[in-house]
Amino acid sequence: MIEVKGLAKRFAAPVHKERRAHARDPREHDGWFHAVRDVSFQCAPGEVLGLLGPNGAGKTTTLRILSTALRPDAGVATINGLDILATPLVARQRIGFLSGSTGLYGRLSARENVEYFGRLHNMAPDHLKRRCDLLFDQLQMNEFAHKRADHLSTGMRQKCAIARTVIHEPQVVILDEPTTGLDVMSAKILLDFIASYKALGIPLIFSTHHLHEVEKLCDRVCIINHGKTAFSGTLADFRHLGRSDDLYDAFVSVINEDQ
Amino acid sequence: MWTVYFKELLELVRDKKTFIFTVLVPIVAMPLIFGGLGYLTSTMFKKSEHAELTYAVFGKEHAPQLSERFAREKGFREVAVSDPALIKQAIDQEKIKFALVIPPGFEESLDRHRQVAVALHYNNAVAVDLTRKRVTAVIDAHNGALREAALSALNMSKAELRYALNPIKLEEHSTAGNRERMGAVVGGFLPYILLMVCLMAAMYPAIDLGAGEKERGTLETLLLAPIPRTQLVLAKFLVLFTVGLTSALLMVASMGVVLSLFGDALGGQVTQMVRAMGLLDLFMVALMLVPTAAIFAAILLSISIYAKSYKEAAGMISPLMMLILVPIVVAMLPGVELNWFWSMVPLTNVSLAMKELVKGTMDYRMFFVILLSTTLIAGLLLAWCRWWFTREEVLFRN
Numbered sequence: 259m260i261e262v263k264g265l266a267k268r269f270a271a272p273v274h275k276e277r278r279a280h281a282r283d284p285r286e287h288d289g290w291f292h293a294v295r296d297v298s299f300q301c302a303p304g305e306v307l308g309l310l311g312p313n314g315a316g317k318t319t320t321l322r323i324l325s326t327a328l329r330p331d332a333g334v335a336t337i338n339g340l341d342i343l344a345t346p347l348v349a350r351q352r353i354g355f356l357s358g359s360t361g362l363y364g365r366l367s368a369r370e371n372v373e374y375f376g377r378l379h380n381m382a383p384d385h386l387k388r389r390c391d392l393l394f395d396q397l398q399m400n401e402f403a404h405k406r407a408d409h410l411s412t413g414m415r416q417k418c419a420i421a422r423t424v425i426h427e428p429q430v431v432i433l434d435e436p437t438t439g440l441d442v443m444s445a446k447i448l449l450d451f452i453a454s455y456k457a458l459g460i461p462l463i464f465s466t467h468h469l470h471e472v473e474k475l476c477d478r479v480c481i482i483n484h485g486k487t488a489f490s491g492t493l494a495d496f497r498h499l500g501r502s503d504d505l506y507d508a509f510v511s512v513i514n515e516d517q
Numbered sequence: 518m519w520t521v522y523f524k525e526l527l528e529l530v531r532d533k534k535t536f537i538f539t540v541l542v543p544i545v546a547m548p549l550i551f552g553g554l555g556y557l558t559s560t561m562f563k564k565s566e567h568a569e570l571t572y573a574v575f576g577k578e579h580a581p582q583l584s585e586r587f588a589r590e591k592g593f594r595e596v597a598v599s600d601p602a603l604i605k606q607a608i609d610q611e612k613i614k615f616a617l618v619i620p621p622g623f624e625e626s627l628d629r630h631r632q633v634a635v636a637l638h639y640n641n642a643v644a645v646d647l648t649r650k651r652v653t654a655v656i657d658a659h660n661g662a663l664r665e666a667a668l669s670a671l672n673m674s675k676a677e678l679r680y681a682l683n684p685i686k687l688e689e690h691s692t693a694g695n696r697e698r699m700g701a702v703v704g705g706f707l708p709y710i711l712l713m714v715c716l717m718a719a720m721y722p723a724i725d726l727g728a729g730e731k732e733r734g735t736l737e738t739l740l741l742a743p744i745p746r747t748q749l750v751l752a753k754f755l756v757l758f759t760v761g762l763t764s765a766l767l768m769v770a771s772m773g774v775v776l777s778l779f780g781d782a783l784g785g786q787v788t789q790m791v792r793a794m795g796l797l798d799l800f801m802v803a804l805m806l807v808p809t810a811a812i813f814a815a816i817l818l819s820i821s822i823y824a825k826s827y828k829e830a831a832g833m834i835s836p837l838m839m840l841i842l843v844p845i846v847v848a849m850l851p852g853v854e855l856n857w858f859w860s861m862v863p864l865t866n867v868s869l870a871m872k873e874l875v876k877g878t879m880d881y882r883m884f885f886v887i888l889l890s891t892t893l894i895a896g897l898l899l900a901w902c903r904w905w906f907t908r909e910e911v912l913f914r915n
Contacts, residue, residue, distance in 0.1 A: 269909075327737060327913070347743050347745065350743040357734070357737060360738055362733075365528045365532055366527070370524075375742060377520045378742035
């Protein structure tokens with residue numbers, strides 16, 4: 259269970275000479291850029307939550323806060339009742355995080371990349387070995403396990419990144435635009451992975467721009483616009499908003515109403 | 518923490534570029550460059566000292582004795598030039614190296630015990646003026662002969678003669694041993710090379726460890742691993758520290774081996790100096806490198822983690838190299854010696870201390886003060902680097 263309430267995060271705004279061009283963004287004032295102002299959502303075990311929103315809406319910032327990389331200025335975030343802001347080190351053991359821009363260490367082999375993160379999570383050597391064997395079998399990675407990451411194809415790297423994300427058996431999985439820039443087959447690897455984790459009863463959040471992914475996998479939808487939650491509810495509720503069954507219409511109407 | 522440390526080292530070992538910079542450059546390239554340069558300089562000097570000097574004399578008939586002396590001199594060869602007006606042209610065309618113009622009435626003036634001037638034409642736009650040195654030597658010899666002849670006409674005893682020639686003679690007694698003299702020369706540029714190698718070796722890994730992780734997109738994942746930031750910074754810092762120090766120490770060792778094997782070819786005095794330097798002094802030079810490598814590691818890591826990409830990091834580190842050079846070059850200036858003032862200037866003090874150690878004239882109280890202050894600075898920089906690593910503005914600049 260993931261619960262997020264009233265999350266807010268501001269950054270020191272860069273000083274621009276052309277102030278007028280930036281003054282249009284309602285989130286910038288007093289020398290601060292309020293990237294996230296009020297974001298709330300929840301995701302129950304076995305549910306997949308799709309995080310939608312235009313570019314620059316605050317999705318990445320929200321997910322970074324949830325993954326403990328950034329500290330919010332206000333709000334509460336809990337994972338199975340554990341306050342991740344109070345005990346980030348403990349929370350990290352329970353979170354699997356993957357973003358579209360995540361890379362691998364090119365000079366380490368696929369297996370070494372995955373094992374490295376297992377060791378960082380303090381996994382006992384024999385446990386780590388068993389977990390690795392299992393994941394490499396599941397994701398069919400054995401044939402390139404000992405190749406250096408530099409020499410892997412995009413699809414292989416994708417599998418490797420997935421194995422790395424879940425090596426420590428996280429209780430929740432957070433994916434930040436995982437399919438952005440991937441070809442259809444590489445994206446499919448990821449979507450299959452999301453489906454398999456849903457079946458395991460693990461709550462999963464992912465942000466995306468592809469509405470068909472939402473349609474296929476998500477139970478709940480949260481739309482962020484200008485740093486605020488513009489919609490949060492089930493996929494069925496979301497569908498009704500557009501007065502048709504098309505998610506595209508629903509999304510556009512939510513963003514338009516918000517402005 | 519050690520997980521991170523060993524993983525980073527493993528990655529570096531697998532990288533050819535780092536390997537070349539860390540191991541090959543200090544062990545092979547540096548001694549080769551400096552040894553080769555030293556050998557070249559000494560042979561070129563010897564060669565030009567014995568090289569044939571072509572010259573022309575005008576007014577030979579006015580001074581037969583002097584001309585004969587030049588003709589007899591080894592390594593001088595007379596070339597005929599028709600007209601004194603063509604001297605400049607002949608020198609420019611490298612037909613002759615210099616020309617002497619002897620005025621009429623040369624011998625008569627000398628017989629009347631009057632000074633005469635002989636004009637020397639040559640091109641003195643060179644760094645080391647060997648032509649003038651060699652011509653002066655010949656003239657000096659002739660002057661000596663004339664002087665003696667003039668004075669012996671006065672029927673003086675040998676002792677009186679010496680008095681007349683040089684009333685006061687300066688006797689030089691050097692208090693410096695062989696090691697100290699050579700140490701002043703070698704110790705001047707040794708810290709420069711050592712510190713540069715230390716910095717250069719750590720530079721590429723530094724970019725890889727900070728900006729590289731950002732560019733590859735691995736930093737975010739690493740920050741989400743359940744290890745405290747302090748340990749993360751410490752691990753990365755230790756990697757750079759290890760690389761920089763290893764590289765510098767390898768160079769000391771390799772230089773030592775090269776000098777003890779081929780030292781005789783480069784000049785016996787250097788070899789003697791190296792032999793006079795005990796293991797203790799070498800150890801102390803190495804000890805000086807320890808906090809210095811730590812300073813470099815902390816600075817490089819801070820810059821690298823701030824940069825968004827390899828390119829930006831490289832761009833920011835190049836001016837730093839220049840900046841770090843300044844205090845090291847200051848130590849090579851004449852008049853800058855190790856005293857309490859200079860022992861307070863970071864990096865300059867380390868360079869000076871290394872020089873004193875090579876010379877064998879180290880004030881050991883000062884050594885410990887420098888060691889302590891440098892360690893302190895390294896510690897402060899590391900603490901700053903750690904704080905720097907916790908800032909979201911630095912880690913997520915994009």
